[in-house]
Amino acid sequence: MKLIIGGYAQGKLDYVLEKYGMENVSVWEGTLPNSKELAEKTVVINHFHNWVRNRVAEGGCPQQEVRLFLEQYRDCIIISDEIGNGIVPQDPLEREYRECTGRILIQIAERAEEVERVLCGIGQRIK
Amino acid sequence: MMILIIGGSGSGKSSYGEQTAVSLSAGKDFKKYYIAAMKIFDGEGQKKAERHRALRSGKGFITIEQPVDFFRVLEKMEEGNRTLLLECISNLAANEMFSGEVPKPPMETAEKIIGEIQKVQRQVTHLIVVSNNVFEDGIAYEKTVMEYIQAMGRINQKLASMADRVVEVAAGIPITVKQEDSRICRF
Numbered sequence: 469m470k471l472i473i474g475g476y477a478q479g480k481l482d483y484v485l486e487k488y489g490m491e492n493v494s495v496w497e498g499t500l501p502n503s504k505e506l507a508e509k510t511v512v513i514n515h516f517h518n519w520v521r522n523r524v525a526e527g528g529c530p531q532q533e534v535r536l537f538l539e540q541y542r543d544c545i546i547i548s549d550e551i552g553n554g555i556v557p558q559d560p561l562e563r564e565y566r567e568c569t570g571r572i573l574i575q576i577a578e579r580a581e582e583v584e585r586v587l588c589g590i591g592q593r594i595k
Numbered sequence: 596m597m598i599l600i601i602g603g604s605g606s607g608k609s610s611y612g613e614q615t616a617v618s619l620s621a622g623k624d625f626k627k628y629y630i631a632a633m634k635i636f637d638g639e640g641q642k643k644a645e646r647h648r649a650l651r652s653g654k655g656f657i658t659i660e661q662p663v664d665f666f667r668v669l670e671k672m673e674e675g676n677r678t679l680l681l682e683c684i685s686n687l688a689a690n691e692m693f694s695g696e697v698p699k700p701p702m703e704t705a706e707k708i709i710g711e712i713q714k715v716q717r718q719v720t721h722l723i724v725v726s727n728n729v730f731e732d733g734i735a736y737e738k739t740v741m742e743y744i745q746a747m748g749r750i751n752q753k754l755a756s757m758a759d760r761v762v763e764v765a766a767g768i769p770i771t772v773k774q775e776d777s778r779i780c781r782f
Contacts, residue, residue, distance in 0.1 A: 474730075475728065475729075475730025475731040475748075476730045476731070476733075476744060476748065477730055477744055477745045477747070477748025477749065478730060478748055478751075478752070479748070479752045517733070549731075549733065550730075550731040550733075551731065551732065551733025552731070552733065553603075553728075553731035553732055554731065554732025554733060554734060555732070557734070565733075566733060569733075587601065587728075587755075587761075587763060587772055588599065588601060588751040588752050588754070588755035588761060588772070589751075589752035589755055589756060590755055590761060590772050590773050592772060
């Protein structure tokens with residue numbers, strides 16, 4: 469499993485498609501797949517932070533859900549925006565979203581065999 | 596050589612940019628130009644610009660104010676070997692995007708700036724571009740602000756692919772993100 473993080477508009481998906489080949493991956497936008505029908509292709513979760521945000525807003529348990537997902541998809545690639553480098557917002561949902569995303573990314577990074585940070589379209593391996 | 600420097604506000608990216616321009620030109624007959632993209636609106640901006648100019652004056656920079664149409668610096672410089680320090684993309688992009696009656700579309704803004712930087716790059720010896728890391732706060736701003744951030748993201752990506760070196764500055768410390776030729780000495 470691989471984790472790609474970086475700021476908004478840094479070219480993270482393009483970087484992944486270029487590196488792993490567009491034809492070898494199946495890209496999911498801000499959502500997790502719930503079946504294994506596309507098992508022959510590497511599952512890419514793009515805008516993973518949006519999925520966390522939605523689950524937080526819906527009162528779900530994203531930490532637990534991610535754990536189950538990762539057990540099923542051991543070779544997936546998760547792409548998430550870095551959202552924590554700003555002023556902590558006043559709105560409770562916004563705060564929970566940032567905190568939860570940060571904690572989950574740590575959890576994913578611990579399990580990932582590779583973590584890359586993309587800045588200006590350039591990947592830097594940080595794990 | 597082209598170098599892209601990126602960092603947050605107060606990270607020390609400007610000072611690193613100046614040092615880089617100075618060391619690239621040291622001992623050579625290079626003219627150093629500082630291209631200020633900031634638009635001066637009021638006394639506060641004027642003061643800031645004057646202070647920056649004074650700080651640079653001992654280092655031998657010639658200042659050109661160019662808030663839009665970056666390629667026009669070509670008409671304002673002398674012939675010969677030239678080292679250019681452009682500061683910074685966030686100002687240039689804002690000026691290009693928001694100077695008209697309505698905001699210019701983000702990709703049009705990005706392509707205009709990229710094209711003009713490419714044009715200037717071909718005419719100078721060294722080009723150092725300073726940009727800002729405005730991408731990591733997770734805030735969903737209003738549409739025009741998001742489009743402005745998208746334009747900056749696009750410009751940074753393209754400049755990074757053109758550059759020989761990309762350096763991120765954090766707490767005044769330069770971190771190499773890209774180094775095209777490892778034989779070039781680091782400074």
